Every structure is written in C-alpha cells, then in structure tokens.
Amino acid sequence: MARLRSLVFVGLFYLWFGAYTLVMTPVLLAPRRWMVGPFKLHGAVTTLLLRLICGIRVEYRGLENLPAGPLLVAAKHQCMFDTIGPVQVFADPAYVLRDSLLRLPLYGWYAVKAEMIPVDREGHASALRRMLTAAKTAVAGRRQVVIFPEGTRLPAGEKGDYKPGVAALYRALGVPCALMATNSGQHWPPHGLVRTPGLIVYEFLQPIPPGLDRRAFMQLLEERLEAGSTALLDAK
Numbered sequence: 001m002a003r004l005r006s007l008v009f010v011g012l013f014y015l016w017f018g019a020y021t022l023v024m025t026p027v028l029l030a031p032r033r034w035m036v037g038p039f040k041l042h043g044a045v046t047t048l049l050l051r052l053i054c055g056i057r058v059e060y061r062g063l064e065n066l067p068a069g070p071l072l073v074a075a076k077h078q079c080m081f082d083t084i085g086p087v088q089v090f091a092d093p094a095y096v097l098r099d100s101l102l103r104l105p106l107y108g109w110y111a112v113k114a115e116m117i118p119v120d121r122e123g124h125a126s127a128l129r130r131m132l133t134a135a136k137t138a139v140a141g142r143r144q145v146v147i148f149p150e151g152t153r154l155p156a157g158e159k160g161d162y163k164p165g166v167a168a169l170y171r172a173l174g175v176p177c178a179l180m181a182t183n184s185g186q187h188w189p190p191h192g193l194v195r196t197p198g199l200i201v202y203e204f205l206q207p208i209p210p211g212l213d214r215r216a217f218m219q220l221l222e223e224r225l226e227a228g229s230t231a232l233l234d235a236k
C-alpha cells in the first residue's frame with residue numbers, strides 16, 4: 001500500500017510541479033522578492049499532498065529559536081523535501097546549492113531569479129569567494145542563508161563529513177547561526193520511491209551566536225545538529 005501511495009504521490013507531485021512552474025512563469029519577469037510567495041505555495045501544496053496521499057504529517061518545532069532578520073541556517077539534509085517544506089517558515093531564504101542545478105530547465109530559471117547561492121564543489125578558493133560574496137549580498141538584503149553543511153542527502157541517523165563552507169559563511173557573515181534538525185529521511189528517503197507514513201519534524205535548536213572561533217563553532221554545530229536529529233528519530 002505504501003508503494004502504491006508513493007507512486008500516486010510522485011505522479012501528482014511532478015504534475016503539480018510542472019503546472020506550477022508554467023503558471024508562475026510571469027513571475028520570472030517581476031522583482032526577485034515576488035518569488036518568495038510562489039516558493040511558499042509550492043511548499044504548502046507539497047506538504048498537503050504528503051498528508052493526504054502518503055499519511056505523512058509535517059511539524060515545525062522550536063520556531064522561537066529562529067531569530068528574525070538576516071541569519072545563517074545550518075540544516076541536516078535527508079531528502080528533497082528539506083528544500084521544499086521549510087521554505088514556509090523563512091521570511092526570505094537564499095539556499096546554497098550546487099551550481100549545476102542552475103542549468104536545469106525551469107527549476108534553474110527559478111533558482112537564478114530567486115538569487116539562490118550557487119557553489120562549484122570543484123572550484124576551490126575562487127568558488128568559495130563567489131559563494132561568500134553572494135551570501136553577503138543576501139544578508140545585506142535581510143535574507144536567511146540556508147546551507148546543508150554535510151553537502152549531500154544522507155539517511156536518517158547517519159552523519160556525514162561537515163564541510164568547511166559553513167564555517168567560512170559563519171565567519172564572513174557575522175550573524176547568528178540557526179540550527180535545523182530533522183528526521184525527514186525516515187519518511188521520505190534520500191533516494192528511492194517509497195514514502196512511509198508518520199511524522200516529519202523540523203526542529204530549530206538553540207542558535208549559535210556570532211563570534212566563536214572556527215573550531216568551537218564547528219564542534220558546537222555538529223554536536224547540536226546530530227544530537228537534535230537523533231532525538232527526533234521515530235518522532236510521534
């Protein structure tokens with residue numbers, strides 16, 4: 001039954017996404033700030049489809065730990081939905097994403113218009129400088145810079161290597177770093193088709209204030225995100 005529901009969900013999800021991107025095409029000609037509403041709508045509709053078809057509820061906890069205004073958000077990354085659903089709780093997010101995604105038809109157009117922050121994983125120092133410049137511009141516009149420090153989707157309960165880009169952003173931006181733990185991979189896997197009924201939780205943990213040295217920041221970031229996400233496993 002879960003597989004059948006998942007097939008129905010995937011079909012409707014991509015049908016919705018295709019219709020959404022076509023209908024919203026005129027927004028590509030509007031000011032960038034107009035992109036926020038459509039992104040939130042996409043997240044809301046996808047959340048509704050998950051609940052109605054797959055029996056997956058989505059809950060956001062610890063919103064009192066999400067500072068207002070510009071900030072850095074470091075998040076666990078377990079599935080595609082991590083880039084879709086949480087958009088609803090951010091005022092004006094700028095996601096750090098692979099530069100190859102900007103070359104995709106439709107999705108890439110919207111990502112470019114929304115001024116998401118591309119990063120070339122093979123670009124080394126020059127890529128890091130471009131990412132920092134784009135992130136500083138986003139923060140100057142009072143946006144939230146969202147990064148997945150492990151750089152890839154991992155199954156729930158697994159820990160990857162935390163990449164240095166998040167520390168560079170923390171140091172360069174000088175804003176609080178919000179932490180978003182999750183158990184999303186238990187119900188929407190990093191890869192594969194089946195969506196499992198249950199509760200996806202995104203929990204914002206106590207933010208890290210600016211000003212820590214690199215080592216202290218990375219240690220605190222990993223400890224809190226890993227412990228927070230582990231605590232959410234099998235959430236009810």
